[in-house]
Amino acid sequence: MEPTNVENPDYFHKVVDCQWACPAHTNVPGYIRLIAQGRFDDAYLLNRESNVFPGILGRTCDRPCEPACRRERVDGSPVAICRLKRVAADLKGDLSDRLPQIPREKNGRRIALIGAGPSSLTVANDLLPLGYEVVLFEQFARAGGLMRTNIPEFRLPDSVLDEETGVIIDMGVDVRYGQAITSLRALLDEHYDAIFVGVGAPKGKELDLPGRHDEVESRIHVGIEWLESVAFGHIDSIGERVLIIGVGNTAMDCCRTSRRLGGKDIKVMARRPREYFKASPWELDDAEEEGVDIVVNHSPTRFVLDNGKLVGMEFDVVEWDEGARHATVTSSVILPCDDVILAIGQENAFPWIERDLGLEFGEWDLPIVDEVTMQSSLPGVFFGGDAAFGPKNIIWAVAHGHAAAISIHRYCEGASLHDRPPMGMTLVSQKMGMSEWSYHNDFNPSARQKMNHVDLTERFSSLGLEVELGFSAEQTAREVQRCLNCDVQTDFNAPACIECDACIDICPVQCLTITSDADEVTLRSKLSAPANNLEQSLYVSQALPQTGRVMVKDENVCVHCGLCAERCPTSAWDMALFDLAIPYAHSANFVPVPSIRVS
Numbered sequence: 232m233e234p235t236n237v238e239n240p241d242y243f244h245k246v247v248d249c250q251w252a253c254p255a256h257t258n259v260p261g262y263i264r265l266i267a268q269g270r271f272d273d274a275y276l277l278n279r280e281s282n283v284f285p286g287i288l289g290r291t292c293d294r295p296c297e298p299a300c301r302r303e304r305v306d307g308s309p310v311a312i313c314r315l316k317r318v319a320a321d322l323k324g325d326l327s328d329r330l331p332q333i334p335r336e337k338n339g340r341r342i343a344l345i346g347a348g349p350s351s352l353t354v355a356n357d358l359l360p361l362g363y364e365v366v367l368f369e370q371f372a373r374a375g376g377l378m379r380t381n382i383p384e385f386r387l388p389d390s391v392l393d394e395e396t397g398v399i400i401d402m403g404v405d406v407r408y409g410q411a412i413t414s415l416r417a418l419l420d421e422h423y424d425a426i427f428v429g430v431g432a433p434k435g436k437e438l439d440l441p442g443r444h445d446e447v448e449s450r451i452h453v454g455i456e457w458l459e460s461v462a463f464g465h466i467d468s469i470g471e472r473v474l475i476i477g478v479g480n481t482a483m484d485c486c487r488t489s490r491r492l493g494g495k496d497i498k499v500m501a502r503r504p505r506e507y508f509k510a511s512p513w514e515l516d517d518a519e520e521e522g523v524d525i526v527v528n529h530s531p532t533r534f535v536l537d538n539g540k541l542v543g544m545e546f547d548v549v550e551w552d553e554g555a556r557h558a559t560v561t562s563s564v565i566l567p568c569d570d571v572i573l574a575i576g577q578e579n580a581f582p583w584i585e586r587d588l589g590l591e592f593g594e595w596d597l598p599i600v601d602e603v604t605m606q607s608s609l610p611g612v613f614f615g616g617d618a619a620f621g622p623k624n625i626i627w628a629v630a631h632g633h634a635a636a637i638s639i640h641r642y643c644e645g646a647s648l649h650d651r652p653p654m655g656m657t658l659v660s661q662k663m664g665m666s667e668w669s670y671h672n673d674f675n676p677s678a679r680q681k682m683n684h685v686d687l688t689e690r691f692s693s694l695g696l697e698v699e700l701g702f703s704a705e706q707t708a709r710e711v712q713r714c715l716n717c718d719v720q721t722d723f724n725a726p727a728c729i730e731c732d733a734c735i736d737i738c739p740v741q742c743l744t745i746t747s748d749a750d751e752v753t754l755r756s757k758l759s760a761p762a763n764n765l766e767q768s769l770y771v772s773q774a775l776p777q778t779g780r781v782m783v784k785d786e787n788v789c790v791h792c793g794l795c796a797e798r799c800p801t802s803a804w805d806m807a808l809f810d811l812a813i814p815y816a817h818s819a820n821f822v823p824v825p826s827i828r829v830s
Contacts (some may be wrong), residue, residue: 232751232771234781237722238828240656243809245768246786247718249312252299254630255281256813259296259312260718264670266319267711272326274319281813282316283353283399283629286391289317290699291382293480293511293624301715305790308679310713311702318707320391331360331817333403338362340643343423345412348376349625350616351429352399353632354639359402360817361640366423367404370411371463374400377431377617378625380459381481383488384695415584415612425611425639428598429628432617434580438476438573442534450541451534454481454574461488461694468493470569474544475499476531482574483514486523489572491694498566499525500546503555517698521687530558535565543567577622597621604648605635613638636816655812659829660805661719662796668806670719672793675712715791720809723782725773727803730780734795734804735759742785743795745775754783762787 235242245251249259258277265274278285292313300309340363344351347369355365373379374396378387400406412418418426435453437443443451450470454477460466473494475486478501486497499518501508504527508515519525528549535543545565549558579597584590590609591599598607600619607614615631617623638648661668683700684690690698702710735743741759748754754769755762762769767787774781796804807828 232748232754232769232781234773235768235770237658237770240654240811242768243656243658243718243720244654244811246720246789247809247811248299248301249296249310249717250811252295253281254295254627255283255633256630256811257281257296258718258811260714260716261810262319263310263312263315263711263714264716266315266707267671271319271322272324272329275323276326276329278316278319280815281629281633282626283356283632284349284395284625285316286320286395287349287378287387288625288629289313289315289320290387290391291378292316292626295626301717301790302713304788305674305715306676306678311679311682311710314680314682314702315707315710318702321701330398331356331402333359334362336362337364340364340424341366342639343368343418343421343426345418345426345428346376346430346618347371347374347396347406348429348431348616348628349378350618350628350632350635351376351427352396353629354427354429354615354636355404356399356402357633357636357816358639359399359404363643365404367400367406368410368412369406369408372408374406376429377433377455380462381455381484383458383461383484385487385491385690385698386484388695388697411583413583415590416588419588424643425613427635427639428612428614428618429616429632430618432577432579432622434578435573436576436578438531438575440531440533442536445536445539446534446541447539448541450569451571452573454485454572455577457572458484458488461492466492471495472568472570473497474566474568474571475574476571477501477574477576478515478525479509479574479576480511480514481577482572483510483518485572485574486518487521488694489570490521490523491691494570497523499523500529500531500544500566501525501527502530502549502558504528504551507555517684520684521690528558529564530560532563534571541568541571544571577617579618579621595621601648603634603651604638605631606638606642606648611642633815637814640816652814654814655827657810657812657827657829658720658722658807659810660722660807662805668719668793668796670716670806670808671712672716672719672791672806674715674790674792675709677709677713679713680706680710717791718809719791719793719806721770721784721789721791721793721795722805722807723770723772723784724803724805725775725782727801728772728775728777728782729801729803730775730777731800733798733800737794737798739792739794740788740790742787742789744783745780746783747779748774748781758783758785760785760788 262274297309303309344367435455469492473489529546547560613635616628744758762785764787770784772782
């Protein structure tokens, strides 16, 4: 194999599995170390550089980083990354003097943002420091988008949402509350320099079964519309017997909200077995803790009405084959209910976009959007968040906003949108003396800490009572030490190696091998422990000076303990802190970020 190019930021970035898995590439190990040092302000700001909403996401993120966490390969439980994000947000001080500064002089360009959700607010956050005038159109009276209307306050308090959206709005956004855009053509006629669409996926999917349109009391609700009505105080009660159709995160919010509005017998109805649910495991756990019954293998067939009044719902009871592709009906059952909430998915809705503007739509009536630039087929019109590619989650919306802000700036500058500012990196030795490092590299055997909750006896007293209490100081101290510091990389200097095998002997996970060079398949089979995870790269050194063999490292199983560097008699191995330099519209200025190595 060719020697690994460790000057390419992507190589070490991929080794930091949590950061690689995060759509916004948040520096997870970096902010966890800052929390460990009690530097909560710095941890929050480091977090905010990429994800913009640490307090919100510390409560609501879908956590793509955690399944990727290397700690899970050690003891089966990833670091509680999301929970720690909240710690920094809850304990930070006044940061007003450390937030992005807005120039007094504007650059003469106006940008229209449609929808005050996470993607639009991220665009505003990135463009305001460059002197843009940002006009934000929001149909409701408060910012937040689906974060406000679809996430109940017992999971995301209004105070947290108001604070973090307010920071961006107070940077100088011209917000037009109560102004829904009803015509893209009309907005284009106002001659904005660019338009960004961040309206989410605001339409809940229907369940068109017999009886759906025959009821007269409107006790069948569409999930996201129902949550919106609850959020704005239009609904404050529900019947005692409630059926929730669907098992995504929206369904979990609906069933737990129903519990707080008077529901006592609440069932979440699932067509498939539990392993196929879309809801996050922790959401399912919280719902069941609150007495919600999750019923599997029930496929709805009709709404049961009595003189136009909903009295129940009929289901086929099914058995699935292996892989849950084909179902066999074994029986049917009618479950009585007072209300049914449909939470079977969300769709985009663009009735306000005229179809003769040159903006093309594709499958599922989604706009055709470039996945890199976020620009539609109509130059100067950009999309992000759920409005771009359908329902995902908040952190994806933030990532889209960062990408779109870069594109909008380049578009206004007359530059190529596909000429993206590259990522850079720094790699700095952590050596202190002969065998000590400026980071904590001892393995901590602590188990993953469990989130504290408000007691069940108190939990339902108020719709706005936050259930999760956050980590205590003791829990935080234990959890931060579980991080393996994957951004502190093993950095190898081949000319200094004397092939003594000391590093191989001491490695606790057998990730190192000195062997003759070969193709990748052969090398993977020749390692001390065969490297079977093909998604994680091998490290292959230059030819070693004595025998011409190569040092090979399986990055998948390395735990970054530093024992190889401590044992090496010639310092061929070093432990070096990798920092990914991510360009943003307001920081990169489109000058390539260098790759810097400091020994």
